[in-house]
Amino acid sequence: MIAVVGGAGYIGSHMVKYLHERDESIVVFDNFSTGHMELLPPAVKVVRGDLASLDDLRALFSQYPMIDSVIHFAAFAYVGESVMDPSKYYRNNLANTINLLDVMLETGVKHLVFSSTCATYGNPVSLPITEEHSQQPINPYGRTKLMMEQMIEDYAVAYGFKFAALRYFNAAGAAPDGTIGEWHEPETHLIPLIMDVAIGKRESIHVFGSDFNTFDGTCIRDYIHVMDLADAHFKALNYLKHDVQNLKLNLSNGQGYSNLQIIKEIENITNLKVNYVMANRRPGDPEKLIGCADKAKQIIGWEPSYDLHEIIETAWNWHEAKFGGSL
Numbered sequence: 267m268i269a270v271v272g273g274a275g276y277i278g279s280h281m282v283k284y285l286h287e288r289d290e291s292i293v294v295f296d297n298f299s300t301g302h303m304e305l306l307p308p309a310v311k312v313v314r315g316d317l318a319s320l321d322d323l324r325a326l327f328s329q330y331p332m333i334d335s336v337i338h339f340a341a342f343a344y345v346g347e348s349v350m351d352p353s354k355y356y357r358n359n360l361a362n363t364i365n366l367l368d369v370m371l372e373t374g375v376k377h378l379v380f381s382s383t384c385a386t387y388g389n390p391v392s393l394p395i396t397e398e399h400s401q402q403p404i405n406p407y408g409r410t411k412l413m414m415e416q417m418i419e420d421y422a423v424a425y426g427f428k429f430a431a432l433r434y435f436n437a438a439g440a441a442p443d444g445t446i447g448e449w450h451e452p453e454t455h456l457i458p459l460i461m462d463v464a465i466g467k468r469e470s471i472h473v474f475g476s477d478f479n480t481f482d483g484t485c486i487r488d489y490i491h492v493m494d495l496a497d498a499h500f501k502a503l504n505y506l507k508h509d510v511q512n513l514k515l516n517l518s519n520g521q522g523y524s525n526l527q528i529i530k531e532i533e534n535i536t537n538l539k540v541n542y543v544m545a546n547r548r549p550g551d552p553e554k555l556i557g558c559a560d561k562a563k564q565i566i567g568w569e570p571s572y573d574l575h576e577i578i579e580t581a582w583n584w585h586e587a588k589f590g591g592s593l
């Protein structure tokens with residue numbers, strides 16, 4: 267059985283959908299601080315609990331002693347907020363993950379796949395970013411994720427944990443059947459915010475920074491479909507169960523798009539006008555993040571299957587249906 271920690275969140279719920287459709291045995295552990303019950307299939311087992319509580323974690327593993335692996339998504343994940351309120355990030359991402367690891371240790375569960383991020387690299391010195399690129403995060407969020415990687419590696423060496431650190435680039439898109447998608451409150455991510463403008467929920471979007479060293483002055487990101495991420499987690503977990511090596515893998519499309527290009531692409535796909543205002547840089551934002559995911563292809567046989575057009579189409583189908591009607 268797989269425990270999906272943070273399974274009610276954006277990426278976690280797509281993982282749950284992926285596993286549920288393959289009849290995998292799963293249980294979701296979540297405190298619903300940013301997650302939503304509505305994103306989960308009704309038949310899925312759910313334990314409401316907080317990583318901050320050793321008792322909640324022990325209850326999870328004693329209620330489901332058949333758990334043999336954990337996929338860990340639970341964290342706070344807003345780059346800008348982490349600069350303003352780092353305590354929140356060190357507490358939840360780092361300190362609370364120690365609880366999870368220790369209870370896994372107590373119960374003998376040693377397979378762990380977890381959400382790392384390209385934010386651990388900082389401002390790249392070479393592109394595309396490979397896993398060998400130096401890791402010098404430029405915001406507290408990225409630092410918590412790098413520390414998590416290091417801590418988990420220490421547990422692996424000392425206690426025989428098997429782990430996969432999956433360094434995703436920018437997660438985006440929604441389930442192709444339109445049932446679930448990105449739902450953060452408050453929303454801070456570029457694509458759903460632009461879509462809020464397209465549906466008339468917001469008047470305009472602020473584009474943070476127009477003086478970056480990029481072709482149009484705005485930041486560049488590499489967007490990866492959330493179902494591609496789910497597929498990679500499943501492949502990484504299966505790999506860990508049969509092979510000796512631990513994994514540190516980038517999950518990306520290998521294509522960078524500027525913030526203004528994303529606005530244009532959404533206008534083209536939706537046929538709607540998006541008003542935007544150029545604004546100051548947001549502290550903590552790296553200029554360009556583009557990943558090389560060749561290693562994931564070589565080692566776990568994973569390749570992305572959705573391009574930017576499909577990412578935006580699936581995101582739009584969900585976003586318009588979910589948030590467009592209530593206006």
Ligand SMILES: NC(=O)c1ccc[n+]([C@@H]2O[C@H](COP(=O)([O-])OP(=O)(O)OC[C@H]3O[C@@H](n4cnc5c(N)ncnc54)[C@H](O)[C@@H]3O)[C@@H](O)[C@H]2O)c1
Pocket residue numbers: 271272273274275276277278295296297298299300301302315316317318338339340341342343358362381382383384433434435436437438449450
């Ligand atoms: N969204 C991205 O672009 C992106 C990119 C790279 C990495 N990541 C990482 O992927 C993971 C998931 O991101 P997301 O966008 O789905 O975030 P999310 O906020 O939608 O999901 C996080 C889930 O974890 C739960 N959670 C948080 N703290 C908890 C705690 N203490 N105890 C129990 N449950 C808790 C939340 O309720 C939520 O359901 C995070 O670790 C994030 O750092 C995200």
Ligand SMILES: O=c1ccn([C@@H]2O[C@H](COP(=O)(O)OP(=O)(O)O[C@H]3O[C@H](CO)[C@@H](O)[C@H](O)[C@H]3O)[C@@H](O)[C@H]2O)c(=O)[nH]1
Pocket residue numbers: 343344345346383384385434435436437454455456457459471472473474475485486487525548551555
């Ligand atoms: O109102 C907005 C919101 C965002 N942006 C810009 O859009 C880009 C993407 O921002 P956002 O969608 O917030 O994603 P990131 O800050 O890149 O962070 C996401 O992607 C990271 C990997 O790059 C993950 O680690 C984080 O968890 C996840 O939130 C950045 O240049 C932002 O400054 C704007 O210009 N205006």
